[in-house]
Amino acid sequence: MKGWMGKFRALFLLGSLSLILSGCGVDKLSALKPDGYGAELLYDLMILSIAIMIFVFIVVMAIYTFVLIRYRRKKGQEDFIPKQTEGNKVLEIIWTVIPIILLLVLAVPTVQAVFDLAETSSDEADIRIDVTSAQFWWQFDYAGEEISTSQELYIPKGERVYLTMKSADVIHSFWVPSIAGKMDTNPGDNENTMYLEAKEEGVYWGQCTELCGPSHSLMDFRVVVVSPEEYEQWVNDMKNADPEATPDTQVAQEGQEIFQNNCMSCHAIGAQPKGVGPNLTNFGDRAKVAGILEPTKENIKNWILNPNEYKPGNTMPANLVNEEEAGKVAEYLMQLKPSEITPESAQ
Numbered sequence: 429m430k431g432w433m434g435k436f437r438a439l440f441l442l443g444s445l446s447l448i449l450s451g452c453g454v455d456k457l458s459a460l461k462p463d464g465y466g467a468e469l470l471y472d473l474m475i476l477s478i479a480i481m482i483f484v485f486i487v488v489m490a491i492y493t494f495v496l497i498r499y500r501r502k503k504g505q506e507d508f509i510p511k512q513t514e515g516n517k518v519l520e521i522i523w524t525v526i527p528i529i530l531l532l533v534l535a536v537p538t539v540q541a542v543f544d545l546a547e548t549s550s551d552e553a554d555i556r557i558d559v560t561s562a563q564f565w566w567q568f569d570y571a572g573e574e575i576s577t578s579q580e581l582y583i584p585k586g587e588r589v590y591l592t593m594k595s596a597d598v599i600h601s602f603w604v605p606s607i608a609g610k611m612d613t614n615p616g617d618n619e620n621t622m623y624l625e626a627k628e629e630g631v632y633w634g635q636c637t638e639l640c641g642p643s644h645s646l647m648d649f650r651v652v653v654v655s656p657e658e659y660e661q662w663v664n665d666m667k668n669a670d671p672e673a674t675p676d677t678q679v680a681q682e683g684q685e686i687f688q689n690n691c692m693s694c695h696a697i698g699a700q701p702k703g704v705g706p707n708l709t710n711f712g713d714r715a716k717v718a719g720i721l722e723p724t725k726e727n728i729k730n731w732i733l734n735p736n737e738y739k740p741g742n743t744m745p746a747n748l749v750n751e752e753e754a755g756k757v758a759e760y761l762m763q764l765k766p767s768e769i770t771p772e773s774a775q
């Protein structure tokens with residue numbers, strides 16, 4: 429019994445682990461469920477290479493099994509030595525040519541895809557977005573539109589959106605697995621480019637995929653894919669957002685004043701120059717706070733009081749305001765809803 433267990437323990441562990449892990453995963457965060465041009469291209473290459481691997485495996489195993497059975501030592505023939513062959517031109521040509529063909533079948537579409545994905549602009553492309561990463565958040569500046577969002581990138585379905593990417597501090601990496609491949613964002617002048625072309629509407633998950641500090645794993649963002657008409661409406665709504673607008677309630681008005689006195693050195697609302705913190709123009713429309721927390725008043729208040737509790741190592745200072753003031757600011761920020769087009773409406 430013990431021997432049997434010992435033999436199969438590794439297999440059993442591996443099996444149950446893969447069962448457990450197959451239950452993990454988040455909707456719209458999978459390279460195996462592509463919904464975008466780039467992701468589909470990469471998925472097809474994965475399937476092609478797996479198919480070639482399976483083909484090679486089956487052929488090799490078939491020959492192996494055949495030889496094992498056909499040429500095993502038989503009773504009564506212990507001393508029999510079969511005919512020895514040294515060098516066989518035909519065989520050697522076959523096993524040289526077949527791998528070459530397989531490699532070509534793999535290489536041609538791979539190189540094609542590399543050039544295809546490296547395209548950085550087209551003449552008619554009018555949507556260009558500057559992506560800036562920072563510990564531990566993302567900012568998206570819409571070139572020519574003078575609008576900015578943080579943590580949530582809105583794009584129209586079916587159109588190519590060209591991204592120019594850099595980092596404000598260390599190297600991060602931008603990845604929305606269901607829509608496209610990943611791309612590093614570098615500090616300095618070394619800008620990278622890529623494009624997104626989503627094929628379905630919805631809210632897709634993105635993640636930083638370059639270890640960048642203590643809260644790397646919390647550096648989540650969303651890509652909100654809407655119809656082209658909705659996208660246009662959203663852009664208009666964002667452009668028309670009035671950063672100075674007076675909120676409806678007394679509490680929110682007080683919150684606005686506290687915000688203007690304490691937070692504007694880092695956070696912009698409206699089309700102001702990029703701050704050292706996220707642009708909060710459409711904060712009230714967000715699906716998450718700081719990319720990770722449910723957008724409840726309690727969460728926002730607690731974040732304002734102690735951001736490091738939620739994202740260790742991030743650069744927003746704690747206790748800039750007291751608890752009562754934080755509540756008022758939260759109320760103010762929650763009513764910053766310039767558009768009807770939100771992650772919720774896109775779902």
Ligand code: HEC
Nearest residue numbers: 563564565578690691694705706717718719742744748757
């Ligand atoms: C020194 C600069 C700085 C100051 C001052 C500052 N913040 Fe921040 N804030 C940041 C940074 C940086 C982040 C992004 C942190 C992260 O997600 O890693 C942030 C994130 C946030 C977020 C989450 C935003 C999002 O995109 O979901 C809120 C809300 C917020 N700050 C509110 C405030 C309020 C309210 C004040 C004033 C009381 C304030 N901040 C003052 C730098 C600052």
Ligand SMILES: [Cu+2]
Nearest residue numbers: 600636640647
């Ligand atoms: Cu990062």
